[in-house]
Amino acid sequence: MKLSKNYSLKTLNSFGVDIKAKIYADVFSVDELKEVMLANELSNLKKLILGGGSNILFVKNFxxxxxxxxxxxxxxxxxDDKNMIVESGAGVVWDELVQYCVDRNYGGIxxxxxxPGSVGAAPIQNIGAYGQELTNTLFELNGIFIDTGEEKIFNNSECKFSYRSSIFKNEFKNKFIITSVKLKLDKNSQVNLTYDPVKEGVEKRHIKNPTIKDIREIVIDIRKNKLPDPNEIGNAGSFFKNPVITKKKYKVLKKVYSDLNYFPVDRNNVKVSAARLIEICEWKGKRIGNVGTYNKQPLVIVNYGDATGEEIYAMAMKIKDEIKKRFDITLENEVNVL
Ligand SMILES: Cc1cc2nc3c(=O)[nH]c(=O)nc-3n(C[C@H](O)[C@H](O)[C@H](O)COP(=O)(O)OP(=O)(O)OC[C@H]3O[C@@H](n4cnc5c(N)ncnc54)[C@H](O)[C@@H]3O)c2cc1C
Structure with a gap:
């Protein structure tokens, strides 16, 4: 196993922040992972598991x-007649797994x-988009506890999935490494058109009976038009989660901002669009030096050049403060800040 010292992570995080890790190792098997976890000379070091680095903001060297x-x-x-259980190593690129499944007509993802990112990170924040979330298909996952090297399998309910969250972002944050993920996929899948832009994509293309291949193409199209490509402009997708507020508070806001829509959560609460709140505060497309919000999606903070992690974080906190002052809503980071 090769250990590199003082290793630059610039190309390994989608913000493109130039920071260094004291030590860096690339592992390709569970055995190699255990070797690193249990090595005496590394036992006192803080450990960070990195996938594609597309949901991390480094504000200092690690x-x-x-x-x-x-x-x-x-x-x-x-x-069986209805389902397939597909297992993927944690280091597989998430979209390659989606492509693999769609090519074989296994529906659900x-x-x-x-x-962007790896299969192993997908359960961490229960990735979701356009009407699907990982929790809808995750069967179980395998992994290792960092401190003890003990292996454990988590079934779906043990993962405690919720909106952009799981047990691995809370109780077991930085304590458990996911090594593989099993998904239960549908052989006769109904396409999911709950999200309007996907439905509109189907209508625009005059597709009568859309297949999961059609849905994949439409979603890719929407994403390419709406979100910046991290290979071109550094970013980590949505910086904040959409906030959950009471229905009572929503009604008050709706009177002033008539176009503020909501997504139902439960009897008393709704989720509102963080992007819309940021836009109302006139942060859409705003740029300060090398940092800005993306002009088509203000929830995405972008690195236009050689911004430092601190500069990116400072802008995020300015936005958060303004949302708090104006609406008395506290935005929660979706991105992991380190
Ligand atoms: C342009 C863009 C669009 C995006 N769109 C979406 C979207 O629509 N929906 C969505 O949910 N997310 C979205 N994201 C966020 C990101 O793609 C996901 O969070 C993705 O799952 C991150 O994967 P990663 O491998 O890059 O994780 P990393 O950034 O490498 O890691 C994220 C966190 O998970 C931990 N981690 C990583 N791998 C493991 C593992 N094997 N075991 C234990 N812990 C691990 C890390 O320590 C870190 O805390 C987007 C990001 C970008 C840049």
């Missing part, structure tokens, strides 16, 4: 070991096409 999870492999575990 004074510990960064372990890039590159465990490969996609295989079919079992099959096609609306999650083109989300």
């Amino acid at each position: 004074d510990g070991i960064v372990i890039k999870n590159s465990i490969p492999g996609i295989k079919i575990i079992s099959e 096609e609306n999650l096409s083109l989300i």
